Amino acid sequence: MRHDLSIAVVCSSNQNRSMEAHHLLSKKGFRTKSYGTGSCVKLPGVTVDKPNVYNFETPYEKIAEDLRNKDLSFYTQNGLLNMLDRNKRIKGKPEKFQQCKEEFDLIVTCQERVFDQVLEHLNEREQVSMNLVHVVNVEIKDNHEEATLGSFVIYELVEKLSNTEDPASDIDTVIEFLEKKRNKKFLHSLAFY
Incomplete structure (x- = not known):
């Protein structure tokens, strides 16, 4: 059974990690959007500072x-x-999660700080529909190689969830399975719209 989950992937600047996962999930046929939670978009310069x-x-x-x-x-x-060439083929510009009005079944973040920012935003806004959303963090270092590897972990999470009888009930089992398989700790929380 395949559920048509709506998915948001969120990193800080909506450039590397979230866009790599957005690209892969879209290619695999999932309804996906991507966002950033930062105050601005930051990309590495010629010097670190x-x-x-x-x-x-x-x-x-x-x-x-x-x-x-x-x-x-x-x-x-x-x-x-x-990376920017790939991004512009997916959408026109980076988008800020805190300005998004859309509701999702699953929000996957790529960094614990971003996970906290997403939950903070969801908990502070006026709840209208009371629809449930699962927020899961898959920790991914912000470099091209890790973004690619991380996108496959996110894809595996989404694929397994979409093939369960009841994604909302089975999410803990799927996360537990992936944590053992990947030797990686995921964060998971519930929020409401």
Whole structure:
């Protein structure tokens, strides 16, 4: 049995981890959106102390153009231009989770701090529909390789949930299975819309 779950994947800047998972889940046919929870979009700069900072309204193409103008060779080598090219094929610009009005069955975060921010936002907003949402954190380091590996963990979670009799009831069993298989600890909480 396959359930048509609606899924949100959330990281800090809606650039690397959430977009890699968004890309894979969409390719596999899942209804997926992605978001960031940060105050702004931050990407690595030429030096550690000088990141590239953009607002959430800046299209991926404009960010790529800015980086090409700053240092084409550097941002090609570190993979940012390739990442932005993938992102713009999925959607036009990064989106901020706190501005999202849509409801999801499952929200997967990629970092404990983001998990906390998502729950804080859901708990602070006025609850309208009282629909239940599961929030699960899959800890993923913010680099290209880990984002790719992490997207497969998220895909496995979503795939297993969508094939259970009752995803809401079976989520703990699925998480327990994946924690043992992946030797990874997941965080899980419930919230309401």
